Amino acid sequence: MTVKIILDTDPGIDDALAILLALASPEVELLGISAIHGNASTAQVTKNALAILELAHATHIPVYKGCDVPLVKAPLLSPETHGGAGLGYAQLPEPQTQARAEHGSDFMIEQIMAHPGEITLAAIGPLTNLALAIRKEPRIVQNVKEVFIMGGAIQHAGNTTALAEYNTFVDPHAAHVVFHSGMPMTLTPLDVTYQCIFLKEDLERLLKINSPITKFIADSTRFYMEFHDEYQQIDGCVINDPMTLALTFMPEICDYRELVVDVDISTGVGLGNTFADFYNYEKKKPNMKVALGVRPRLFMELFLERMEKLANSLRDD
Ligand code: BDR
Ligand code: CA
Numbered sequence: 001m002t003v004k005i006i007l008d009t010d011p012g013i014d015d016a017l018a019i020l021l022a023l024a025s026p027e028v029e030l031l032g033i034s035a036i037h038g039n040a041s042t043a044q045v046t047k048n049a050l051a052i053l054e055l056a057h058a059t060h061i062p063v064y065k066g067c068d069v070p071l072v073k074a075p076l077l078s079p080e081t082h083g084g085a086g087l088g089y090a091q092l093p094e095p096q097t098q099a100r101a102e103h104g105s106d107f108m109i110e111q112i113m114a115h116p117g118e119i120t121l122a123a124i125g126p127l128t129n130l131a132l133a134i135r136k137e138p139r140i141v142q143n144v145k146e147v148f149i150m151g152g153a154i155q156h157a158g159n160t161t162a163l164a165e166y167n168t169f170v171d172p173h174a175a176h177v178v179f180h181s182g183m184p185m186t187l188t189p190l191d192v193t194y195q196c197i198f199l200k201e202d203l204e205r206l207l208k209i210n211s212p213i214t215k216f217i218a219d220s221t222r223f224y225m226e227f228h229d230e231y232q233q234i235d236g237c238v239i240n241d242p243m244t245l246a247l248t249f250m251p252e253i254c255d256y257r258e259l260v261v262d263v264d265i266s267t268g269v270g271l272g273n274t275f276a277d278f279y280n281y282e283k284k285k286p287n288m289k290v291a292l293g294v295r296p297r298l299f300m301e302l303f304l305e306r307m308e309k310l311a312n313s314l315r316d317d
Contacts, residue, residue: 002026002027002028002029003027003028003029003120003248003249004029004031004115004118004119004120004145005022005028005029005030005031005119005120005121005122005245005248006031006032006033006034006107006108006111006119006120006121006122007019007022007030007032007033007034007122007124007245008033008034008036008066008104008108008121008122008123008124008125008127008129008130009033009034009035009036009045009049009123009124009125009241010035010036010037010038010039010040010045010086010124010125010126011035011039011045011048011049011052011086011087012038012039012040012045012048012082012086012087012124012125012241013039013081013082013083013086013087013088013220013221013223013224013237014124014224014237014238014239014240014241014242015039015045015124015125015241016048016052016087016090016216016220017217017220017239017241017242017303017307018122018124018241018242018244018245019033019049019052019053019056020052020056020213020217020242020306020307020310021242021245021246021303021306021307022122022245023053023056023058023061023310024306024307024309024310025245025249025306027248027249027250028245028248028249030058030061031061031111031119032061032062032063032064032107032111033049033053033061033062033063033064034063034064034065034066034104034105034107034108034129035049035063035064035065035066035099035104036066036067036104036125036126036128036129037066037067037068037069037070037075037077037125037126037128037170038077038078038125038126038166038167038170039077039078039081039082039086039125040077040078040079040082040084040085040086041068041075041077042065042066042067042068043065043068044085044086045086045125046063046065046099047094047095048085048086048087048092049063050063050095050097050098050099051092051093051094051095052092052216053095053097054092054093054095054096054097055092055212055213055216056213056310056314057314059096059097062100062107063097063099063100064099064100064102064103064104064106064107065099065103065104066103066104066105066128066129067104067105067128067129067132069128070126070128070170070171070173070174071128071131071132071171071173071174071177072171072173073170073171073172073173075170076160076169076170078166080227080231081166081224081227081231082223082224082227083223087216087219087220088219088220088221088222088223088224089219089220089222089223090216090219090220091219092216104129105129105130105132105133105136106133106136108121108129108130108133108140109133109136109137109140112140112143112144113137113139113140113143116143117143117145118145119143119144119145120144120145120146120147120148120248121144121146121147121148122147122148122150122244122245122248123147123148123149123150123151123178124149124150124167124240124241124244124245125167126167126168126170126171126174126175127149127151127167127168127171127174127175127177127178128171128174130147130174130178131171131173131174131175131177131178132174134177134178134181134183135177140183141181141182141183144183144184145184146183146184146185146186146248147178147183147184147185147186148185148186148188148244148245148247148248149167149178149185149186149187149188149244150167150188150193150240150241150243150244151165151167151168151175151187151188151189151274152165152167152168152175152187152189152190152261152263152274153165153189153190153191153273153274154187154189154191154259154261154274154275154276154290154292155191155276155292156189156190156191156194157190158190158272158273159190159232160272161269161271161272161273162269163264163269163270163272163273164264164270164271164272164273164274165189165190165272165274168263168272168273168274169271169272170272172263172264172265172271172272173265175263175272175274176262176263176265179261179262179263179287179288180262180287182287185287185288185289186247186251186256186288186289186290186291187261187274187288187289187290187291188240188243188244188247188254188291189274189290189291189292190238190240191291191292192243192254192291192292192293192294193238193239193240193243194238195294195296196238196239196243196294196296196299196300197234197235197236197237197238197296198221198236198237198238198239198300198303199235199236200225200235200236202236202300202304203217203218203221205304205308206218206304206307206308206311209308209311209312209315210315210316210317211311211312211314211315211316212314212316213307213310213311213314214307214311217307221237224237225237239303242303243294243299246299246302246303247291250298250302252295252298253294253295253298253299253302254291254292254293254294254295255291255292255293255294256289256290256291256292256293257276257289257290257292258286258288258289258290259276259277259278259286259287259288259289259290260276260277260280260282260284260285260286260287261274261275261276261277261287261288261290262274262275262277263275276290
């Protein structure tokens with residue numbers, strides 16, 4: 001049985017790779033993409049989502065524009081990580097298709113309420129669209145099948161502040177709404193994503209196939225690798241978002257713990273910090289499953305094989 005997925009995303013280099021992974025995976029039925037501010041403006045990431053779908057010959061998948069700004073804070077884009085237009089050195093043609101008129105949060109609500117218990121959300125950007133959807137239609141909490149979230153750094157350093165991961169730092173208030181919503185959730189924090197590095201050797205393997213897909217992966221990840229080298233002294237790049245997508249159909253990539261997790265929304269150095277009550281001092285019911293162990297080769301092989309498959313289906317020679 002396929003997993004029916006709505007992808008809430010801010011493409012973004014690793015977001016783009018997650019979209020490609022969804023398209024390359026027969027286990028996934030991608031119902032639509034809702035775009036969210038984050039790595040670039042909402043207008044830009046919406047355009048990027050449309051352009052990536054065109055690149056992969058998947059324009060039948062609808063794209064919906066979502067929120068332009070976080071719930072409370074000012075927006076924080078990440079040109080140093082993803083480039084000014086969000087896709088590194090990749091320059092995709094201006095998309096010929098357009099986003100649908102409906103708001104991304106309304107698309108989520110409409111789909112979840114029309115198919116109770118069937119829709120999985122994969123949220124790989126700041127959580128503003130999902131928080132808004134919960135506030136507009138609280139019944140989605142009982143009717144969504146599951147929510148997979150890329151975000152947080154539980155026992156890992158932050159990647160945006162000393163303590164906070166990017167998606168939770170950009171809209172901590174939205175993360176707070178979502179974490180406390182009661183939805184069935186699985187979190188993929190930096191603790192596991194930083195164990196899986198896409199290396200230059202991996203890129204060379206993909207580049208054996210002459211295809212617009214491999215060219216795009218090369219042009220986008222070259223920028224991303226430069227960022228990782230300069231800012232974090234990492235050789236290669238961390239592909240957070242595709243891992244979250246992969247867990248929707250291959251949960252065995254990670255090991256999980258059911259934990260009480262919260263996010264700091266007080267002002268100060270901890271803003272956006274995600275933390276787990278490992279000893280359950282407060283005697284609360286766990287609110288999510290957290291991926292804390294990972295099989296990096298299992299994930300990387302899945303990712304590379306699926307990219308090869310997609311690239312081979314769209315070869316230039
Ligand atoms: C997250 O932040 C973004 O830059 C990436 O796309 C990913 O979703 C990692 O912290
Ligand atoms: Ca993202």
